Amino acid sequence: MKQSGLLTKTRKEVSQQEASVNAQLLERAGYVNKLMAGVYSYLPLGLRVLHKIEHIVREEMNSLGAQEILMPALQPRDSWDVTGRWNTVDVLYTLKAHERDLCLGPTHEEIVTPLVGGYIASYKDLPRAVYQIQTKFRNEARPKSGLLRGREFRMKDLYSFHAQEKDLDEYYEKVTATYLRIFERCGLGALTYLTYASGGIFSKYSHEFQTITPFGEDTIFICEPCKLAINQEILQDQPTCPGCKTDQLVEQKAIEVGNIFKLMYRFSHPFSLTYSDDQNVSRDIPMGCYGLGTSRLMGAIVEVLHDERGIMWPREVAPFNVHLLSLSKKPEISAQAHELYVRLQHAGIEVLYDDRECSAGEKFADADLIGIPLRLVFSDKTVAQDSVEVKMRGAQDANLVSIETLMEFLCQQGL
Amino acid sequence: MKQSGLLTKTRKEVSQQEASVNAQLLERAGYVNKLMAGVYSYLPLGLRVLHKIEHIVREEMNSLGAQEILMPALQPRDSWDVTGRWNTVDVLYTLKAHERDLCLGPTHEEIVTPLVGGYIASYKDLPRAVYQIQTKFRNEARPKSGLLRGREFRMKDLYSFHAQEKDLDEYYEKVTATYLRIFERCGLGALTYLTYASGGIFSKYSHEFQTITPFGEDTIFICEPCKLAINQEILQDQPTCPGCKTDQLVEQKAIEVGNIFKLMYRFSHPFSLTYSDDQNVSRDIPMGCYGLGTSRLMGAIVEVLHDERGIMWPREVAPFNVHLLSLSKKPEISAQAHELYVRLQHAGIEVLYDDRECSAGEKFADADLIGIPLRLVFSDKTVAQDSVEVKMRGAQDANLVSIETLMEFLCQQGL
Numbered sequence: 114m115k116q117s118g119l120l121t122k123t124r125k126e127v128s129q130q131e132a133s134v135n136a137q138l139l140e141r142a143g144y145v146n147k148l149m150a151g152v153y154s155y156l157p158l159g160l161r162v163l164h165k166i167e168h169i170v171r172e173e174m175n176s177l178g179a180q181e182i183l184m185p186a187l188q189p190r191d192s193w194d195v196t197g198r199w200n201t202v203d204v205l206y207t208l209k210a211h212e213r214d215l216c217l218g219p220t221h222e223e224i225v226t227p228l229v230g231g232y233i234a235s236y237k238d239l240p241r242a243v244y245q246i247q248t249k250f251r252n253e254a255r256p257k258s259g260l261l262r263g264r265e266f267r268m269k270d271l272y273s274f275h276a277q278e279k280d281l282d283e284y285y286e287k288v289t290a291t292y293l294r295i296f297e298r299c300g301l302g303a304l305t306y307l308t309y310a311s312g313g314i315f316s317k318y319s320h321e322f323q324t325i326t327p328f329g330e331d332t333i334f335i336c337e338p339c340k341l342a343i344n345q346e347i348l349q350d351q352p353t354c355p356g357c358k359t360d361q362l363v364e365q366k367a368i369e370v371g372n373i374f375k376l377m378y379r380f381s382h383p384f385s386l387t388y389s390d391d392q393n394v395s396r397d398i399p400m401g402c403y404g405l406g407t408s409r410l411m412g413a414i415v416e417v418l419h420d421e422r423g424i425m426w427p428r429e430v431a432p433f434n435v436h437l438l439s440l441s442k443k444p445e446i447s448a449q450a451h452e453l454y455v456r457l458q459h460a461g462i463e464v465l466y467d468d469r470e471c472s473a474g475e476k477f478a479d480a481d482l483i484g485i486p487l488r489l490v491f492s493d494k495t496v497a498q499d500s501v502e503v504k505m506r507g508a509q510d511a512n513l514v515s516i517e518t519l520m521e522f523l524c525q526q527g528l
Numbered sequence: 529m530k531q532s533g534l535l536t537k538t539r540k541e542v543s544q545q546e547a548s549v550n551a552q553l554l555e556r557a558g559y560v561n562k563l564m565a566g567v568y569s570y571l572p573l574g575l576r577v578l579h580k581i582e583h584i585v586r587e588e589m590n591s592l593g594a595q596e597i598l599m600p601a602l603q604p605r606d607s608w609d610v611t612g613r614w615n616t617v618d619v620l621y622t623l624k625a626h627e628r629d630l631c632l633g634p635t636h637e638e639i640v641t642p643l644v645g646g647y648i649a650s651y652k653d654l655p656r657a658v659y660q661i662q663t664k665f666r667n668e669a670r671p672k673s674g675l676l677r678g679r680e681f682r683m684k685d686l687y688s689f690h691a692q693e694k695d696l697d698e699y700y701e702k703v704t705a706t707y708l709r710i711f712e713r714c715g716l717g718a719l720t721y722l723t724y725a726s727g728g729i730f731s732k733y734s735h736e737f738q739t740i741t742p743f744g745e746d747t748i749f750i751c752e753p754c755k756l757a758i759n760q761e762i763l764q765d766q767p768t769c770p771g772c773k774t775d776q777l778v779e780q781k782a783i784e785v786g787n788i789f790k791l792m793y794r795f796s797h798p799f800s801l802t803y804s805d806d807q808n809v810s811r812d813i814p815m816g817c818y819g820l821g822t823s824r825l826m827g828a829i830v831e832v833l834h835d836e837r838g839i840m841w842p843r844e845v846a847p848f849n850v851h852l853l854s855l856s857k858k859p860e861i862s863a864q865a866h867e868l869y870v871r872l873q874h875a876g877i878e879v880l881y882d883d884r885e886c887s888a889g890e891k892f893a894d895a896d897l898i899g900i901p902l903r904l905v906f907s908d909k910t911v912a913q914d915s916v917e918v919k920m921r922g923a924q925d926a927n928l929v930s931i932e933t934l935m936e937f938l939c940q941q942g943l
């Protein structure tokens with residue numbers, strides 16, 4: 114895409130109310146626009162990133178055999194009265210319409226349990242797993258931290274239904290491995306820890322995925338060899354590594370990027386969800402739920418992967434593969450840059466092409482702020498050497514690559 | 529996908545409250561599930577159709593040079609007070625949170641106008657067009673007609689911003705052509721008419737796209753040679769075809785599947801949206817808006833394309849390309865059917881594979897109800913002739929195609 118036609122422009126500054134690094138950088142670079150506290154619009158560059166994250170999540174959910182559905186945001190109070198959560202979930206947005214109490218879904222256990230239950234009769238209908246990628250609403254008292262804690266945000270929620278607890282346990286392990294693969298693909302693998310956290314009525318622990326960063330909201334205690342951590346909230350009950358049992362844990366600040374939970378019978382009981390086993394005996398259905406905020410993950414990536422000049426997107430979630438900067442004022446050289454842009458596109462490479470009439474300094478600064486992984490510079494100087502200047506975002510040095518071998522070079526980079 | 533693992537099962541009957549054909553068929557076949565009046569969950573088959581429709585819409589919007597964004601559902605009253613619509617739009621869902629009046633977006637002029645305005649300074653920043661595909665909310669008094677008129681529904685809304693009215697006029701023509709292509713790709717081309725409807729303060733007419741069907745909510749008057757129509761509401765002012773001027777118009781019932789509108793200055797004025805022209809003179813910005821309900825379109829397709837046995841999906845929006853029915857009770861023949869299923873998938877063909885243990889009659893009835901365009905039957909009888917039985921949904925007769933030439937046959941069918 115030509116940058117001259119891009120809806121957004123970068124900004125030197127945004128409101129000081131945006132204290133968090135992710136909101137500052139994402140707003141300045143034109144990825145998101147704040148409508149009100151905790152509520153953002155995703156602009157062209159931002160929606161590209163969000164879609165790429167959600168594409169990864171969708172691929173990985175499908176690989177678990179989960180089926181994608183889409184449930185409503187508007188939910189009736191009746192459903193929430195069944196579980197008693199209408200009065201206990203303090204972040205519910207509620208409204209009244211046509212004499213009926215409604216809420217905006219902050220999560221979907223109350224909807225998915227009877228919905229899936231309607232299609233389960235016997236053991237032959239189990240296991241089942243469904244997920245959705247959807248907009249959720251939480252009336253947070255003080256939304257801060259940009260995309261990390263929004264009032265309206267994007268989330269993937271997966272729910273699983275099993276004939277036996279053993280089957281839930283095995284599925285839960287598979288989901289754990291899948292989550293780690295998602296964070297790996299999103300560039301947070303090395304910094305993300307499977308973390309033990311508090312459970313509920315039916316489970317001793319739930320598990321979080323925590324990505325360490327100096328400005329994280331949470332405090333966790335890490336066992337580096339086991340790649341496991343303990344959330345501060347349960348440290349007193351569980352002061353040692355659940356893997357190797359060492360008590361030599363390292364305190365770190367972290368951001369929660371995912372949360373998985375064995376719900377067991379917490380929701381299947383109130384909704385009377387049962388199945389008939391092969392002896393025709395009625396049995397309870399243990400459930401699991403597995404959340405992952407896709408917009409929160411976008412914020413976490415920026416929080417962790419940036420420098421003083423801007424964002425440093427990991428390859429698989431970057432809005433474009435390549436940022437091509439044309440710096441020449443000579444029409445014949447600009448034409449050559451445009452030709453290269455077309456050639457890259459034909460090769461299936463996603464290119465943001467900075468064809469704007471502005472200074473080289475401005476283009477370099479914008480490229481660093483926007484943070485596309487690979488920068489190509491086409492200028493009078495590089496053309497004199499039949500070359501393009503290539504620089505990885507975050508690398509110190511740039512290199513010249515001859516125009517002739519550029520495609521081969523990009524191919525070697527995995528593009 | 530194997531049908532034995534599909535979340536949903538078909539149902540013989542659904543609530544009689546669902547009077548509309550689309551809701552009856554979509555619920556019975558397992559495409560959607562009603563949570564409350566006007567609010568539906570999209571189940572695995574239904575979400576596949578919705579995604580295919582939205583994929584077509586996205587491709588066509590991108591071909592118009594429009595940039596995709598995603599705006600919030602939660603909107604502050606302040607924005608609506610600027611245009612005076614807080615008290616005049618009667619379908620607004622409103623709520624109060626943290627002492628602030630909010631609404632759930634039924635449309636996004638109040639959000640997109642200042643948002644895009646923030647990136648427009650001079651004539652060089654025009655034209656711009658942005659769109660989103662998003663969940664919308666309308667507090668309809670009496671939601672009926674299934675997916676045709678929901679309280680929570682999916683919609684694509686495109687907004688364009690221009691330096692001159694002439695440029696808006698040209699873009700409006702391009703969008704009109706694009707809309708007709710979308711309906712063509714969704715199988716409604718022959719039955720869909722560009723229809724003149726009432727305008728607003730700044731425009732004499734708006735335009736609707738109306739698909740004729742006996743149970744449509746609207747009444748239109750058609751000029752068949754011009755493929756144009758007049759909505760009843762403006763018939764008195766415009767009793768002749770806007771093309772050939774004939775007054776020989778044919779009355780028909782129809783469903784509105786799209787609506788486009790020259791907003792002109794209706795929203796740019798209250799939000800003080802202007803640009804500097806090449807003489808540095810401040811100029812007003814005329815706008816266009818272009819709506820298309822993607823879930824409504826799904827309902828309209830079913831309303832128009834069905835028979836007494838079920839849905840008849842057009843190819844490009846069908847949940848799967850092929851429905852493969854395995855009817856044999858012999859393990860070695862079932863194994864062959866499974867082999868064929870795998871082979872079709874490897875060829876990139878989307879297959880629903882009915883591997884369930886149930887009667888042939890049940891499988892045939894479900895296939896007709898679900899409505900995948902091409903049905904393949906693999907049974908003892910067909911295997912005895914080294915063949916597969918092939919039948920198009922809606923065709924009277926089935927044909928035998930030899931297993932050897934099946935791939936070639938499917939290729940000829942454009943799969």
